[in-house]
Amino acid sequence: MSQLSIYLDQETQRKVELAARREAVSVSRWARIHLSKAAETAEASAWDHLSAFAGIACETFEVPERKPSHRAVPDL
Numbered sequence: 268m269s270q271l272s273i274y275l276d277q278e279t280q281r282k283v284e285l286a287a288r289r290e291a292v293s294v295s296r297w298a299r300i301h302l303s304k305a306a307e308t309a310e311a312s313a314w315d316h317l318s319a320f321a322g323i324a325c326e327t328f329e330v331p332e333r334k335p336s337h338r339a340v341p342d343l
Contacts, residue, residue: 271298283297283298
């Protein structure tokens with residue numbers, strides 16, 4: 268199994284830890300589950316998926332406009 272390192276601000280880290288605790292899984296397993304689901308969803312961006320589960324997005328967050336060439340999930 269490969270590894271992925273990401274950098275999170277403290278608030279996001281806290282929210283991810285809480286989300287993992289709510290689902291009774293490790294942070295690593297929580298991230299693996301939700302990143303996998305986000306990668307399979309052609310219509311939603313990873314932000315949409317993760318914010319729905321972790322409660323990261325607040326009502327003041329504005330999604331930046333995407334360029335017409337943007338693909339939510341890259342061809343692998």
